[in-house]
Amino acid sequence: MSEANTEQELIVSRQILSINQTFSTGPVMGRFLIELRDNKRIMALRCSANGRYLLPPREVDAMSVTEGDEWIEVGPGGTLREYDVVYYASPDPLTGETRDVPYVIGWVNLDGVEGIAPLWHLVEADDISKIKTGARVEAIFAEKRSGTMEDIKHFKLIEEEA
């Protein structure tokens, strides 16, 4: 070890992993994605045991520990509960591409949801400084849809009439 402490060159091993993945959606998330793709509809799953809305839908509501049992169409309009203006150029994990900044991600409580079940998505506006908590937004669907969350392109800020 004494030799290593003096002038030894530090050799490192550089490696890049690239991984293709295919995830099963299951019937519940699958139904949600089919509705996005085929009908441009956002469907929440309601749990009648406690009235909680699950969005994105999950098979079981963790609070009541019972299955969601009622599909309800919500949106496409909604209210912004929280938002993040991202300046840090992180890589998009789905493509590996570095994202353009700034961009805004928001938590949108869609019209028709009773209680709080915010959907997490991109929020766009001509002037992002106008994006505020409580702002009205609307889902914009992609022209070409393939049964993914990206079938909603983003939520667009609805500018209030002056």
Add this chain to the structure above:
Amino acid sequence: MSKNRNVGIIGCGMSKFSSHREEVNQPEMIFEAVEEALADAGITMDDVECIVHGNMELFEMVHQPDMWHALGTGTRGKSGVRLTTGGTTGATLACAADNLVASGLHDVVMAVGFEKLQEGHTTGGISNMADPLWGRKLQAGALTGTTALQMIDKFGEERAKACAMKHRVIMDEHAALNEKAHRCFNLERSFITEMMDASPQLVGELRMIHMCSQSDGACVVIFASEAKVEEWKKKAAWVHDHETVHREESIIFTEEKTTHRVSAERIYARNGITNPREEIDVFEMYDPSSWWGLHWLGEFLLLDGDEHLQMVENDEICINGKFPVNPSGGVVASNPIGATALVRVAEAAMQVRGTAGKHQVPKPVHKALASGFGGTMWSTLMLLSDEKLNLEEAS
């Protein structure tokens, strides 16, 4: 709560934390912490029965790291367990080690937390923790500015920003006292506004200066049964209790209580703590950013209103203050993720045992609290004491 037998922490060790540990490989870096913990406990590897190993495997992307690391941990021929629970991994290691000794399965258990973040991609790894069906596209690593937004709304822009920066500077002052800390900038209190304005925004008002580091490092904590502590005549930090709370969603904001507040309420109720600010002597908090550190202080102490801001403004959280928080410098100073939450337990134990050296708080420490934090808003608390649990009373 009912515990079969008392468990004491008798040894703690850490590697040097840094973003430049190219001179050692993973097992070599872990060995630094193992060697120090064994020396601190005054025992040898022969006395250790079981090793609980943990890191975030998504970061280095090494399969069965505990096998490779056996060269550094000394697991060969002993029982071994590997755990990973995201940011809370280190805290989960401590909970598991406590359970393994309390159950009577083992008398001496060594918890080993590790991460070498420079060998992976931290933000990429964290982004892949989001739900692959709906969250990955959006996850920007562990960065969020929503806490800053909420605090600015609630307390006013000037005060909230000044408090977050004051918290940052106090942590930096503490890091200056800790020779193991990764980062210490010698930040000055008189330039708070200038330092904040000069620091790039990451997300909203979360700026580079508020955020924790990406560190390489390992931490080791040795847990022993009461019989072993007495046989070996060791000064122990006794594990009184631990609590873990998490949520179903990855990050969703509701008006329910935070997991931090729920975990604190539960652990205080079980241990007869009615006024944590008076009854706990030092708190090692997993504070990934100054905004979270500031906000979570109020949550863990069950405060309402602006009391947690006042605690920062009036220096109460300083090492020589009434309620010292992170005399080690905390997570903004050093963040080897799989080790980070175990470092909180180690630092709390060092304060109880009086072995924290230059960052030992200058008052008697009878009770210390350590927290862990991770994905799906995991919150883990461990309560340590200089006195054994009265098992009859506790059950």
